[in-house]
Amino acid sequence: MKSEIRLSTISSLKNKAQKLNYQKYLKKVHINKLRAFADQTIEFDFPVTALIGPNGGGKTTVLSSCALLFKSVQPRNFFTKSPQFDKEM
Template sequence: MFQGEIRESQINDLFEKVRNRNYGKYLLRIVIDKARAISNKSIDFEFPITAIVGPNGGGKTTIAGAAAILYKEIAPALFFAKSGKYDSSMLNWKIEYEAIDKNIRTNDTVRRSAKYHNLKWARNTLDVGARVINYTFPK
């Protein structure tokens, strides 16, 4: 039998951390009011894994994109290629978020939203907060 490298005590510590919501940043829930073929859908991101499974064209990328654009470093055009000022098919798209960001609120969740109206995105975003390190491998 294969023995994992993570100890049971570490797993218990992680579960305790989640139970107490003791992490710096975490996306808890998104509510997609309207985006592509998805409407009025709530997705909870449960610990330790949330799996998004479905057929091609079933909305997996829409959910991933909706989650990603909560963060200001992620441009909506990465997931929603038609994000341009001439695209009216995205009229009235709306996504709402509930997240934990201890830099903003230490004891409560934060709520944000993103919507596409007036032919552009209006987003109330969060910072990713992760440092990006560029490393060049020696030759």
């Protein structure tokens, strides 16, 4: 089966990745004192990063932390209400 992605596109992506030359791409996020995270850095590998883990393992917390980069979005829109964590946020 032939790929639907052109070789020139694949070559261009490889070149960008080698030179770390892609427009808006989050390389890593540092999370400190949020839910189960304490002083941890999560790095994202280009071009694909998969967050996998058990329920309650922190996947949504990582994604929500990344979403906070958008200044126009309030944290309460990403983090659920919890009596344990609301005061920290």
